[in-house]
Amino acid sequence: MPGNMPSGIGRTRAALYMLAAAALSFLAAGSVYEHYSGMKEETALRSGELLAWSDLVDRAHGIEELLAEKKEELQRLEEGLLVGRTPSLGAAHLQSAFREHSSRRGIRIGSERALGAVDMGRYAGIPVEFRFRAGISELKELLSDIDDSKVAMGVRSIRIRSRGERAPGVLDVSLVVEGIMRKAGSG
Numbered sequence: 001m002p003g004n005m006p007s008g009i010g011r012t013r014a015a016l017y018m019l020a021a022a023a024l025s026f027l028a029a030g031s032v033y034e035h036y037s038g039m040k041e042e043t044a045l046r047s048g049e050l051l052a053w054s055d056l057v058d059r060a061h062g063i064e065e066l067l068a069e070k071k072e073e074l075q076r077l078e079e080g081l082l083v084g085r086t087p088s089l090g091a092a093h094l095q096s097a098f099r100e101h102s103s104r105r106g107i108r109i110g111s112e113r114a115l116g117a118v119d120m121g122r123y124a125g126i127p128v129e130f131r132f133r134a135g136i137s138e139l140k141e142l143l144s145d146i147d148d149s150k151v152a153m154g155v156r157s158i159r160i161r162s163r164g165e166r167a168p169g170v171l172d173v174s175l176v177v178e179g180i181m182r183k184a185g186s187g
Helices: 008-078 087-104 136-148
Strands: 109-114 118-120 123-135 153-162 170-182
Touching: 087 109, 087 123, 087 136, 087 153, 087 170, 123 136, 136 153, 136 170
Parallel strands: none
Antiparallel strands: 109 123, 118 123, 123 170, 153 170
């Protein structure tokens, strides 16, 4: 046999070495591919987290503006709260404000009575029932005045009866007006 040709045993060994090297290369390539795939998935997850956090940070400025806006709105609304430390003092303030609005419209109140306070968390609703006679236009103007009032008040219920033929255009009105006050000790 010539000197540079391996013998049959040598060829078999060389083939086995080549086969083992190929198998090791295949296994190593699989391991590298799995590592690469894992890195690729991890990168995708992290980039998704990064985008989510980035969006939150971008929106933080808008949230801060919204919070400042709502604080100003709350401050403005609280300026109209009834004054006093007790529901009866709040009711007196509401009665005074309502009397002012009704007298401006030429309405004379027949009777008024404070009803039980309504718990609203850090605030309390203070309802007062007013009974009076008024024409339709005066009642409409009074309701508009209540809506535009600097004192935070609204109509909780209204009952209207017509006087009929005895006094056309005159209504008997029972109106429950509710003001809001901060409860004592709630900031």
